[in-house]
Amino acid sequence: MSxxxxxxxxxxVLAAATPLIIAGLGELVAERAGVLNLGVEGMMVCxxxxxxxxxxxxxxxxxxxxxxxxxxxxxxxAFGLLTVGLAANQVASxxxxxILGLGLSGLAGARYVGLKRDPAPHLAIPGLTDLPVVGPLVxxxxxxxxxxxxxxxxVSWFLWRTRTGLVLRAIGDDxxxxxxxxxPVRAAxxxxxxxxxxxxxxxxAYLSLAYTPFWAPAMTAGRGWIALALVVFxxxxxxxxxxxxxxxxxxxxxxxxxxxxxxxLPGQVLSAVPYLATILALILLSLARRQGGSLAPAALGRDxxxxx
Amino acid sequence: xxxxxxxxxxxxCLGAVLLLVSPVRAEDKLKVGFVYVGPVADYGxxxxxxxxxxxxxAAMPDKVETTYLENVPEADSERAIEKLARSGMGLIFTTxxxxxxxxxxxxxxxxxxxxxxxxxYKRAPNVSTYSARFYEGRYVCGKIAAKLSKxxxxxxxxxxxxxxxxxxxxxxxxxxxxxxxxxxVKIVWVNTWFDPGKEAEAAKALLAQGADILxxxxxxxxxxxxxxxxxxxxxGQSSDQYRFAPKAQLTSIVDDWNGYVIAETKxxxxxxxxxxxxxxxxxxxxxxxxxxxxxxDDVKAMAEATVKDIASGKVQPFAGPxxxxxGTLAVKAGETAPDPMILGMNWYxxxxxxxxxx
Numbered sequence: 001m002s003x004x005x006x007x008x009x010x011x012x013v014l015a016a017a018t019p020l021i022i023a024g025l026g027e028l029v030a031e032r033a034g035v036l037n038l039g040v041e042g043m044m045v046c047x048x049x050x051x052x053x054x055x056x057x058x059x060x061x062x063x064x065x066x067x068x069x070x071x072x073x074x075x076x077x078a079f080g081l082l083t084v085g086l087a088a089n090q091v092a093s094x095x096x097x098x099i100l101g102l103g104l105s106g107l108a109g110a111r112y113v114g115l116k117r118d119p120a121p122h123l124a125i126p127g128l129t130d131l132p133v134v135g136p137l138v139x140x141x142x143x144x145x146x147x148x149x150x151x152x153x154x155v156s157w158f159l160w161r162t163r164t165g166l167v168l169r170a171i172g173d174d175x176x177x178x179x180x181x182x183x184p185v186r187a188a189x190x191x192x193x194x195x196x197x198x199x200x201x202x203x204x205a206y207l208s209l210a211y212t213p214f215w216a217p218a219m220t221a222g223r224g225w226i227a228l229a230l231v232v233f234x235x236x237x238x239x240x241x242x243x244x245x246x247x248x249x250x251x252x253x254x255x256x257x258x259x260x261x262x263x264x265l266p267g268q269v270l271s272a273v274p275y276l277a278t279i280l281a282l283i284l285l286s287l288a289r290r291q292g293g294s295l296a297p298a299a300l301g302r303d304x305x306x307x308x
Numbered sequence: 309x310x311x312x313x314x315x316x317x318x319x320x321c322l323g324a325v326l327l328l329v330s331p332v333r334a335e336d337k338l339k340v341g342f343v344y345v346g347p348v349a350d351y352g353x354x355x356x357x358x359x360x361x362x363x364x365x366a367a368m369p370d371k372v373e374t375t376y377l378e379n380v381p382e383a384d385s386e387r388a389i390e391k392l393a394r395s396g397m398g399l400i401f402t403t404x405x406x407x408x409x410x411x412x413x414x415x416x417x418x419x420x421x422x423x424x425x426x427x428x429y430k431r432a433p434n435v436s437t438y439s440a441r442f443y444e445g446r447y448v449c450g451k452i453a454a455k456l457s458k459x460x461x462x463x464x465x466x467x468x469x470x471x472x473x474x475x476x477x478x479x480x481x482x483x484x485x486x487x488x489x490x491x492x493v494k495i496v497w498v499n500t501w502f503d504p505g506k507e508a509e510a511a512k513a514l515l516a517q518g519a520d521i522l523x524x525x526x527x528x529x530x531x532x533x534x535x536x537x538x539x540x541x542x543x544g545q546s547s548d549q550y551r552f553a554p555k556a557q558l559t560s561i562v563d564d565w566n567g568y569v570i571a572e573t574k575x576x577x578x579x580x581x582x583x584x585x586x587x588x589x590x591x592x593x594x595x596x597x598x599x600x601x602x603x604x605d606d607v608k609a610m611a612e613a614t615v616k617d618i619a620s621g622k623v624q625p626f627a628g629p630x631x632x633x634x635g636t637l638a639v640k641a642g643e644t645a646p647d648p649m650i651l652g653m654n655w656y657x658x659x660x661x662x663x664x665x666x
Contacts, residue, residue, distance in 0.1 A: 222503075
C-alpha cells in the first residue's frame with residue numbers, strides 16, 4: 001500500500017469511529033450517574049434527521065449540528081422525566097425511546113429524503129495538512145472528529161478531576177448515600193441523561209452532515225446499539241471508549257479494504273473480524289482484572305425515589 | 309370505522325330508499341392494498357413500488373381505491389397483511405421476500421382475497437408471485453463499465469451471497485467480458501442491504517484499489533455520492549438516483565412495476581385473475597434503465613442497442629458458452645441458461661477474482 005492509501009485508510013478509520021466515540025461518551029456519563037438509557041439509537045437517528053433538515057433550511061452545518069443536539073436533548077428529556085422523575089423502568093423506557101425516535105425521525109425527515117448538500121468542511125492548514133500520512137490524519141479532519149476527541153478529554157477530566165464529577169460517580173454507585181449527604185441525586189441524573197441525549201444527537205448529525213451527507217430513514221443502521229455496547233466494553237472509562245471505537249471502526253474499515261485488495265478470504269469471514277476482535281479484547285480485559293470484580297456503576301439501571 | 313357503522317345504521321333504517329338513491333357505492337370499488345418493507349421515501353425499492361400504486365390509482369380512479377402500509381417489519385408482517393385483508397381489500401400486494409410465509413398464511417384464511425407476492429417462489433390458488441430479471445440491467449451496466457473504465461478495474465459493492473446478487477454479478481461480468489475480456493471486477497461484501505456509512509467505506513476502499521467505476525447491489529445512494537466526490541462514475545440501484553450524483557451516475561437499474569400492477573388489477577376486476585408466476589425483464593418493461601448520462605455518445609448508443617437487443621431476445625445475458633470460475637462449462641454454446649439455473653445461481657463465472665462462501 002502506498003503512503004497515500006495508508007493515510008486515507010487511517011483517516012476513514014477515525015471518521016468511522018467518531019459517531020461511536022461521541023454517542024458512547026454521552027451514554028457513559030448517563031450510566032456513570034446510574035441511568036441506563038437504551039434509547040441511544042433513537043436519539044441518534046433523530047439527531048441525524050433534524051440536523052440534516054436544519055442544515056438544509058439554514059444552509060449552515062453548525063446550525064444543523066446544534067439542531068441535532070437539540071433533538072437528542074428533547075428526546076432525552078422525555079426519557080429523563082419518565083425514568084428519573086417518575087421512576088419508570090429504564091430498560092422499557094429506553095427501548096420505547098428507540099422506537100419513538102425511529103418513527104419521529106422518519107416523520108421529521110420525510111421532506112428531506114433525496115436532497116443532498118455538501119459535507120461538513122474539513123480542516124485545511126496550508127503546509128500542515130499537506131504533510132504525508134500524518135497531514136490528512138491529524139490536520140485534515142472535519143470539526144466533528146475534533147469535537148469527539150475533545151469531548152473524550154473533557155469527559156475524562158470532568159469525571160476524575162472535578163468535584164461535580166466525583167458526585168456524579170457517587171450517585172451512580174449509591175444514590176441513597178449521596179442523597180443523605182444532601183446532594184441533588186435526581187437533578188444530577190436528569191442532567192446526565194440530557195448530556196447523553198446531546199451527544200447521541202450530535203453523533204447522528206455527524207452521520208447526516210459529514211459522514212454520508214444525506215438523510216435516509218434509519219440511516220444510523222445500528223450504530224446506537226454499538227455505542228451502547230462500547231460503554232460496557234470500555235468498562236465505563238472515556239479513554240477506552242475512544243480505543244474501543246477506533247478498534248471497532250478500524251476492523252470494519254480494514255476488512256472492507258482487505259476485500260478490495262483481494263487477499264483471498266471470503267468477505268463473510270472478514271466481516272466477522274470486527275466482532276471477533278471485540279470479543280478477544282473483552283477476554284483480555286477481563287483476564288487483566290480477574291481480582292477486581294464488576295466495574296459497572298453499582299446502581300446502574302436502578303431508579304431512585306427519595307423518602308420524604 | 310365510524311363512517312361504516314353510520315352507513316350501516318342508516319341503511320338498516322332507510323335501506324330500500326338508500327339503495328334507490330345511491331348510484332355508486334364505495335364498496336363497488338376494488339380495494340387494493342400494498343405492504344412495504346421500507347419507507348415509501350427510501351428512493352429505492354419501496355419507493356418504486358409505491359410509484360406503481362400511484363400509477364394504478366391514477367389509471368383507474370373510479371374503479372379502485374388504494375391503501376398502503378410502509379415500514380412493515382418482516383417478522384411482524386402477518387398482522388399487517390391480515391389487517392388489510394380484514395378491512396375489505398380485494399387484492400393485496402406484499403412486496404418483500406420475507407413476507408412470503410405470512411402472505412400464504414393470511415391467504416389461507418381469506419380465500420376470496422387475491423394476493424400478489426414479490427420475489428417469492430411459493431404460490432397458492434389465491435397467491436401469485438412476481439419478480440423482475442434485474443440481471444438483464446446489470447448485463448447492460450457491465451458493457452458500459454467495460455467501455456468506460458480507464459483503469460480496467462470496476463468495483464462492485466454486494467450485499468448478501470444469495471442467487472439474485474450472485475446472478476447479478478455474473479451478468480455484469482459477462483456483459484463486461486463481451487466488450488473487454490480482461491476487465492477486472494473487485495467485489496466487496498458489506499453484508500447489509502442498507503447502511504450508508506458502510507457502503508461509503510466500501511466505495512472508498514474500492515476506489516483506493518484502483519476501481520474507477522462502481523456498481524452496487526445495496527440500497528443507499530452513498531456509493532454514488534462517494535464516486536461523485538472523487539470524480540469517478542457509478543451505477544444507481546432500484547430507482548433513478550441521478551439527483552444524488554448528477555456527475556457520477558451512468559445509469560440506474562430501475563424497477564418498474566406499474567404495468568404489472570395495473571394488469572393484475574384489471575384481471576381481478578374482470579374476473580380473469582388466476583394464480584401464476586411472472587418473471588419479467590426489459591422486454592416486459594419491468595426492468596428499465598434510467599437515462600444514460602455522463603458517457604460519450606458511442607457508449608450511449610451501444611447501451612441503447614443492448615437494451616433493444618435484450619428486449620427483442622437477440623441478446624441473452626446467460627447465453628452459452630458460460631464457464632464457471634473453476635473452469636467447468638455451465639452453459640454450452642448455442643444454449644441459454646434455464647430460469648431455474650439463474651434463480652439458484654451459487655457460483656461465479658470465470659474471470660471473477662473473489663471467493664464465494666459455500
